[in-house]
Amino acid sequence: MSEPEGLNENANAEGAEGMGIYDADGVVSAPFLAHIGAAIADRDTITLRQEVGVLHQSEVGDLLEALLPDQRLALVVLMGDDFDYTALTEVDEAIRLEILENLPNQQVARAVEQLDSDDAVYILEDLDQEDQDEILAELPFTERVRLRRSLGYPEETAGRRMQTEFVAVPPFWTVGQTIDYMREEQNLPESFSQIFVIDPTFRLVGAVDLDRILRTKRGVKIEDVMRETRHAIPATMDQEEAAQIFEKYDLLSAAVVDENERLVGVLTIDDVVDVIQQEAEEDLLRLGGVGDEELSDRVWTAARSRVPWLMVNLITAFLAASVIGLFDDTIEKVVALAILMPIVAGMGGNAGSQTMTVTVRALATRDIDIYNAGRIIRREMGVGLLNGVVFATLIGVVAATWFQDYNLGGIIAAAMIINMFVAALGGILIPLLLDRVGADPAVASAVFVTAVTDVVGFLAFLGLATWWFGI
Amino acid sequence: MSEPEGLNENANAEGAEGMGIYDADGVVSAPFLAHIGAAIADRDTITLRQEVGVLHQSEVGDLLEALLPDQRLALVVLMGDDFDYTALTEVDEAIRLEILENLPNQQVARAVEQLDSDDAVYILEDLDQEDQDEILAELPFTERVRLRRSLGYPEETAGRRMQTEFVAVPPFWTVGQTIDYMREEQNLPESFSQIFVIDPTFRLVGAVDLDRILRTKRGVKIEDVMRETRHAIPATMDQEEAAQIFEKYDLLSAAVVDENERLVGVLTIDDVVDVIQQEAEEDLLRLGGVGDEELSDRVWTAARSRVPWLMVNLITAFLAASVIGLFDDTIEKVVALAILMPIVAGMGGNAGSQTMTVTVRALATRDIDIYNAGRIIRREMGVGLLNGVVFATLIGVVAATWFQDYNLGGIIAAAMIINMFVAALGGILIPLLLDRVGADPAVASAVFVTAVTDVVGFLAFLGLATWWFGI
Known part of the structure; x- marks a missing residue:
């Protein structure tokens, strides 16, 4: 990340040696890293802080x-309460767990208490149940209740991503009262862009953006001045659906409500x-x-996660191979077919995956x-x-010239037209059908599309050749 | 988009017949569409409004x-000045241009005048130069100058995406003066979440979030209370880079500055x-x-846009075919090789594209x-x-059983290990190298990876077979 020139002298000057964290490529700079590494080795907490x-x-x-x-854990331990634990939300899950599992649960609890609930x-959500319970037990009652409620919602829902700190006022307050309240109240969220309006039972009535408050006279x-909230998000809504509402209505934050329409939190655009x-x-x-x-x-985890896809592809590859197997006599007589057949299948596969990519993306964005x-x-x-x-003509001419055989050129051209047409059909219909039956088109489409273009490609090319050459 | 239940009665009630725009699937509902279609046909401007x-x-x-x-243009014309032209920023480029090109430039100019500058x-940016000039000529001087300045920045830069309406105050004002100014001033942006602080030459000094203003006593x-702006965005910065700064620092809006560090606009998270x-x-x-x-x-445009990729793939497909051609004698003698060879190439291609996908994504997110x-x-x-x-063992056993030939099983297993190892290497090194030389790894990686796995797959399998069978 390149900082805008001339505006970060201040940031740089804060480093003891005027050293920026990033080099010109936006990567953590080697001198800075060495400097921090040395401070960790020296247990030099002053420099680290x-x-x-x-x-x-x-x-x-x-x-x-x-x-x-090793340095990661040492850094966290050496910095003690001066370490900003929100940094752990910015690293890879594996690194986060590695650090958290090596810290005493009491220390994690003390850190968690300082954080915004989201x-x-x-x-907390990726820790095992035992650690989670131990950490929660260390927290003050209200904090514990709030976090337990958030953690009680299913993974990847608005309830998991929401912040339970928000500002809510009754509808009969004036703008002046509201501003005075915010000036006095110590326990406000760290930052917020709207104020919610609730009735005595905590039911959501509306919301006011801060700029609206600032433009309005104290007596109103x-x-x-509030808007009725058309876009309150149920806590159980899938986070992806919530994100789509944010995008659609250009929201900065939205109220999250429970099944009784009571305000339980706020979802903010940065999480979205x-x-x-x-x-x-x-x-x-x-x-x-x-x-x-x-x-x-690690190798083992990554390798295992890729096996299912390779396995399914293996099955379809054997299916395609068995189609070729039907024509072994033909291939024995005209070896050129074996040489050219991957072209027919491959071009179909590419054309099919173009159409499929466009379709999957359009489905994801609901276009x-x-x-x-x-x-x-x-x-x-x-x-x-x-x-x-277009490509049938091209390939036909090249094949006919290469093997000095016009028949072969005609056959591959015909097979090509068939396969690219089928590829287009498969590329659009397969994702649409998968979506219709509730499957994720991004996961399964590619396998089916390749299976279709391989089978149809080999079948059309070798079948036409067998018929034409009368084998 | 499904509206949260129970919170949109109000929205629905506003339709004359209590009709929501969306059906249960979040698609524009057929009855609503028919209703609007009828109103357009009847030129019933009251219903439309x-x-x-x-x-x-x-x-x-x-x-x-x-x-x-036809209905689109008719709707815009019938609604006249009640049509919300920001809706045109939410449709496909082709639809936007189709509507704009059929409207008189005077009407577009009147609409543009009402819009936020972004x-x-x-x-305006996708219209041809002539229309653009004609529309701009109709605008008041200051509006014209602002839009010309934005349009003067290259496409896909922060300068193009910024809003030129913002609130800026001098550092010596008090919070009270600032609030009073916002209460009196009529010409404020439609919504904003921070106030900028500038010196008399319009140079950016800092920024204050609205919640900070609201928590602070009037006399301060x-x-x-302002923060120094560490993340001002140069107007010429690429929009993707600007988006990464927003993500990294969780910004809601950021100042956009010109080459003299003068504040020229504000970039907001919804555009990001x-x-x-x-x-x-x-x-x-x-x-x-x-x-x-x-x-x-249309068909023609889409077909043409996909030709380059297919053409490059065709060349690599012929390259792979010519590798097979080297072994035509071997294939003639052992037809099983022709049947099995697509499996070796295909599995390598899949493994390579898994690695490549992970790498391309990690490069895009700078992970x-x-x-x-x-x-x-x-x-x-x-x-x-x-x-x-793993897969070599599996394929070896299946191939040996299928063709009752242990030699064939051993050969395909060996070729498989070679190709999947090369696929992994190619899948990571090719995108890294493309990125290093400044090419877009997302565009070119797949072609090279497939070329490598095809050529190596055929070469290893057919080469090993030729050597082993002594052909």
Whole structure:
């Protein structure tokens, strides 16, 4: 990350030696890393507090990831209560667990108490039940109840991601009273962009953005400036769905309500941005045949997570091979077929995966629906046919020239048109069908599309050849 | 998008017939669409203003996309100045241009004048120069200058995405003066979450979040509550880089400065969320071999945009075919080789694309750097070897049983280990190298990885067989 020039002298000057954490490429700089490493080795807590204490949580996260495993724990222990535990929300899950599991639960509890509830939940949720209970037991009652409630919601829901600290006022207060309350109250959330309006039973009535408060005269009642909340998020809503509401309505934060419509927390855009990134990443990795895997996973974990996809592909590969097996006599007589057949299957596979990628993405962003599905299916058929004809001509000419055989050129051209048309159809219909039956199109589409283009490719090419050459 | 139950009665009640825009699946409901279609046909502007006028801009966007092309323009024309032109920022580029090009430039100019500058730029930037100039000429001087300045920055930079409306105050003002100014001033941006602090030459000094203002007593000076801005964004910075700064530092908005560090605008998180989505989409589509294509593109445009990738793949497919061609004698004697060879190449391709997907994503999110690249390369080699051995055993046994030939089983197993190891190496090194030389790894990696796994797969399998069988 390159800092804007000229605006970070201050940040740099804070390092004892005027040293920035990042080099010109935006990577943790080697001198800085060596400097911190030396301070850790010397148990020089003063330097560590001075140099690491001033960093932003995500910078501390980058630093932790760049340090060696032993140094990470040592840094946290040496900095004691000056360590910013929100930095743990910025590192890989494996690194976070490695640090947390090596710290005494009492120390983790003391840290968790200082955090906003969403960060606390983020840190606690991946620990095993026993550690979680031990840490929660160390916390003050209200804190414990709040965190238990958040942790009680299913993983990847709004309830897990929400912050339970928020500002709520009754509708009959005036703007002046509200401002005075905020000036006096010590226990406000660290930052917030709207104030919620609730009735005496904690039921959500509306919300007011802070800029609205600031533009309004002191005497005006809150109920006269509030908006009714159209976009309250049920705590059990999937985080991806919540993120889509944020995107759709350009929200900065939204109220989270329980099953009785009582206000239980607030979901903020910074957490939603993480969700959006995570969901986009999931789609990309799934399309590439990789599950929920982290860069910090070890060989064994990563290898195992990739087996299912390879296994399914192996089965479809044997299916395609058995199709070739049907034509062993033909291949024995015309070896050129064996040489050319991977081209037909491969080009179909590529064309199919182009269509599939477009479709999977459009499904993820809900850009495809009943109003345009028909048009898009027709378009993809047109694209398949058009590119089929273009590449069929090209391949036909090259094959005929290579093997000095016009028949072979004609056969491969015909097979090519068939396979690219089928690839287009498969590339759009397979994800749409998987989506319709409730399966995740990003996970399963590629396997089916490749199976179809392999089988159809080999069958069309070898079948046409067998028929034409009369074998 | 499913609205939270029980909280949208109000929204629904606003429709004359209590009709929601979305059905249970979150798609524009057929009855609503028919109702609006009828109102358009009847030129019933009262109904349209009542029903469409109350919708959120993104809902109007969804409605436009669901309508037929003729209805879209008619709706905009019939609603006149009651049409919310920000809805045009929510639709596909093709639909936006289709509407804008059929409207008189005077009307577009009147609409643009009402918009926040970021939305205005979004709508103007894709129009051709002539229309752009004509529309700008219709605008008041200051508006024109602001938009020209934004449009003067290169595409996909912070300068293009920024909003030129913001609140800026001098550091010597008190909190009270600032609040009074906001209560009196009519020309404030539609919404904002921080106030900037500038010196008399418009140079950026700092910023104050609104919640900080609200918690502070009236007498306190702004300079005592402001933060120095560490994350000001140069207007020429690429929007993706700006988005990464937002993510890293959890910003809601950031000052945009010109080359003299003068404040020229503000970049807000809602625009950044769009950028994040767009960049994630680009990576996904590029990995799938699709360029910058829109769902609304026609057959011809879409087909043409996919040709380059297919063409490059065709060349590598012929390369792989010519490798097979080296062994035509061997295949003629042992046809089983032709049947099994796609399995070796295909499994290598899948394993390679798994590694490549992980690598490309890690590069995009900057999760891979000099500190962990070595470890990740070693990990991928381990994964390739481990899964290579697992699947080699499996395929060896199946092939030996199928063709009743232990030699064949041994040969395919050996070829499999070689190819899956090479696939892992290629899957990580190719994207890393492309990134190092400044090429986009998402665009080019897949082609090279497949080329490597095809060539090595055929070469290893057929080569080993030729040597073993002594052909």
